[in-house]
Amino acid sequence: MSDEVKCDKSPCDKFTAINELARRRGFFWNSYEIYGGAGGFVAYGPLGTRLKQNIENKLRELFVKQTGILEMESSVITPGKVFEASGHVDHFKEPMVECVKCNRRFRADHLLEEYAKISCVQAEKMTLKEVQAALEENGVTCPDCGGGFRAPQQFLTMFTTTIGPYSGATGYGRPEAAQGIFVEFNRLYSAAREKLPFGVIQIGHALRNEISPRQGLIRLREFTICDLEFFFDPEEPSCHLLKEVETEVLPMLLCDKREKDCEDITNFTVREALDKGVIHSEWQAFFMAMAKRLLTEIGVPAEKQRFIEKLPWEKAHYSSQSFDQEVLLDRYGWTEVSGHAHRTNFDLGCHMKASGTDMIVFKEYPNPVETEQLTVKPVLAKLGPVFKKDAGKVGELLAKADPKTVEAALKKDGFFMVEGFKVLSEQVQIAPQKVVVRGRHFVPHVVEPSFGSDRLFYVALEYAYGIKEDRVVMSFPRSIAPVQVGVYPLMSKDGLAEKAQEIRKRLAEAGFMVEYDEAGSIGRRYARADEAGIQLGITVDYESLTQDTVTIRDRDSWQQVRSEIKALPELLYSYFQRKINFEDLGTLVKC
């Protein structure tokens, strides 16, 4: 298939061609067109909705069915507290300044980093007034025209609303689905029968109020995100499924290369990447391998995929090691389709702290461990007379104190100071005590693969797009084709149409996504079907009436085989399960 692009006016790239095709055939289009449209919002049409569902189901097949990961669904509107706790309210906004002369806008933190040598981390903590002061002190002016700046302003990229009619309670449209999983951790953990490791995936809408989203499906204000949070014990980080992906090759672009502006890709097998310390976490490596498989299954060849390691300042606030999976696109070059972050126990830790709810798990040892631990025991009989009503409090403080510190202080000074109380050695007993430890308490760590469903969808379209004999053919992999089978009577007379309708009905009942078309010449219908990406065409001809056979046409090769009508459901089932190839569907018809 050629690399050219079919478009009424040349030159034109694949992005334009696909957007045009998508509008014409009902894959997707810009929302709210009758009111002039709204940037960053799309509507999926009949073909697109199905394709998107098929891609998401492919993702489910790989990540849910094969790994036993659990699926959940939570709400888009989220109480402010959640995103305050997660750090999004602080991190999802950018201090922006505008030049008084040329009106250009800049991120104040970037300016401070570049011209005043103030680190990103520091700049993020500054208030707007501090930002303004820092800009002035360091004499930072507009990099373009040297003009001064207006007062800095925050731009929050989360959509904000209020919850309830009178309430001043702020709500945010979630910018990711992950927090919806973290906040429900305790219930999910018990649903997983309190066993680690376990993973939870959520596929749903997310909102980000992008400043100017102008890349079609690549950057939307409302989009579908697939967040998978995989919880594991940091002391047992091994992945029991690793064997299945060990030999999978990951094309990687690593930090050291990137810092030298080098784009060289190094190929590592999953095993090598782990052994050489390129990827720190086994589970992260596992999910990256699965992500590569997913993209391969939706039609992207391996050489058009890569993983790039995020540089320290590119990483999200929660992440310890991050990779982006990128796919090479015609117009936009290497484009992120998934992110792979090691979130450690950051999120659960934040929600524990902010909500006061425990999200600590307990893991029982195979055998309880008996140890002797130094403990501080307050002697209340002695504390009482000295501290009177404070005695209880002093006792509590002593019980919490570190035994070694207390012991050392008593040895050295003869007393121990705790919050202004002077404790003498007779008021406390420090002695080793037998303790039986039955297990360990800890906050699980998380690795997170996160996919943009709309980008996967666009990628599938772009890689399916091809031209054959001046016609557009959407060569989707057979497992995601929006329509599996088209049924066509060669003529719409002599009973062919009735026979074809019968076959359509039978195949639909057998569970296939099937479409019937009798309008126009047969060639025209094939062309229509190719453009919609219909995998197979079943044509009912005069031989069908006498022999009970039909021809099956392959969308990509345009070859045809003849097979018996009654064998169709079983044959097609095997074909779409990829157990047999097209040639196995019947005897080849010579053209």
Place this chain on the structure above:
RNA sequence: GCGGUCUUAGUCCAGCUUGGUUAGGACAUCAGGUUCCCAACCUGACGACCCGGGUUCAAAUCCCGGAGACCGCACCA
């Protein structure tokens, strides 16, 4: 937000410079005819000047404002 280009039927375009009858074409779609396997052909149908204001006897066309799209800059936690 800035600069450039642009907005006419389902899709892609012509018309605008120089205002004037019924806004033209191609493809798609629908109905009918024809046709024994790859967008054939014939007949017919459907369907549009981005929105608001102004100038004018008269605006798709000129002027002002707005919205939207694309490209570049900036932005993309």
